Structure formats: structure tokens, C-alpha cells
Amino acid sequence: MSAAKHQMEVVKGDITTMAVDAIVNAANSTLLGGGGVDGAIHRSGGPEILEACQKIAARQGGCKTGEAVITTAGNLPASFVIHTVGPVWKDGRSGEPQKLANCYKNSLHLAVDNSCNTVAFPSISTGIYGFPKKEAAEIAVDTVAKFLATTDKLDKVIFVCFDEENYNLIQGELTRLPNQ
Numbered sequence: 001m002s003a004a005k006h007q008m009e010v011v012k013g014d015i016t017t018m019a020v021d022a023i024v025n026a027a028n029s030t031l032l033g034g035g036g037v038d039g040a041i042h043r044s045g046g047p048e049i050l051e052a053c054q055k056i057a058a059r060q061g062g063c064k065t066g067e068a069v070i071t072t073a074g075n076l077p078a079s080f081v082i083h084t085v086g087p088v089w090k091d092g093r094s095g096e097p098q099k100l101a102n103c104y105k106n107s108l109h110l111a112v113d114n115s116c117n118t119v120a121f122p123s124i125s126t127g128i129y130g131f132p133k134k135e136a137a138e139i140a141v142d143t144v145a146k147f148l149a150t151t152d153k154l155d156k157v158i159f160v161c162f163d164e165e166n167y168n169l170i171q172g173e174l175t176r177l178p179n180q
């Protein structure tokens, strides 16, 4: 089994319950909260996360699509929240795939820079932002696998899927990865 395949897993559930070093939030460019997984993380994590986001927003004016920032995880079992901004799906020819790949890549860079060994991702952009789920799953698994092949600083990346469709799609992508 290749190192990358062995280091990835998919679970169905709520990312706010994950006791990992960092969970990733599908945020928006204001960093000031919203619905979906963003709303769930701020609700469960408490006001400390929003306060940290506000400080970052004041300092650098939010976060651009494809980029990522890191904060405390407040009351959550995780140690950090990495907030990344996925692309809003338009027509697929407006750089959406590359921007989504950048979300995974930049989040993992930030995780490694902050000595995180275990990271959990939601299915970025596949909710309110409308990215087609099959293509998003391909990009998610492909980008994480490529990143894992370049570092020995990460133990595990967990894809946490809220819905059955994303769970099955990610599982399909993981199964298709070569064993060597």
C-alpha cells in the first residue's frame, strides 16, 4: 500500500466532533462566519474562534479564495481550525478546480507549519458554493495524496462527509488510488 493511501480515510459525520490536531473550515472571504459547516464550527467552538478571525480580518482584510488562515479551535476537541475559502462554482472554466486544489494544498501547508499531524477536511465548496460533488471529490483526494507524497510530517488526513453522496464519492476515489 502506498504511504499516501494508507494515510487517508473517510468518515461520515460532523467535523466539529473530530479530535484531531486541525479541522478545516469551509469559510468565506470575510472570515466572519456563515452557514453550513462554517456555522456549525462557530456554534460549537464558541466566540474565541470568531474573535481570532476578526483579528485576522482586521490585519489582512479577510482571506482570498484558495488561501487559508489558522486560529484556535475554541471549545472544540481539535487544537486548531484552519479556515479556507473555496471557490463559488460558476461554469468550471473560471479557475474553480485550481482554486479548490489550492484550498487543500494551502490548508495542509499551514497544518505542517503549525506542527499538526492529523487534519480533518469537510467537502469544501460542495454545499452553498455549488461545486459538483464528483469533481470536488477527485480534486480533494488527488491534491491530498500528492501533498502526502511530499512530506513525512503528516500522519493522517480524514475526509469528514456530512452526506452519503460525498461519503461514497470520496470512498470511491480512495479505492481507485494505486496501491504503490
Ligand code: AR6
Pocket (backbone or CB within 6 Å): 013, 014, 015, 016, 026, 027, 028, 033, 034, 035, 036, 037, 038, 039, 040, 086, 122, 123, 124, 125, 126, 127, 128, 129, 130, 131, 160, 161, 162, 163, 166
Ligand atoms: N461537518 C462536516 N461537513 C459538514 C457539516 C459538518 N458539521 N455541515 C455541513 N457540512 P458548506 P461551501 C458539509 O455549504 O459549499 C458558508 O456560509 C456540507 O454537506 O458548509 O464551501 C460559508 O460561510 C457540504 O458537503 O460550504 C460560505 O459563505 C460541505 O460541508 C459558504 O457557506 C460544504 O458545504 C461556503 O460554502
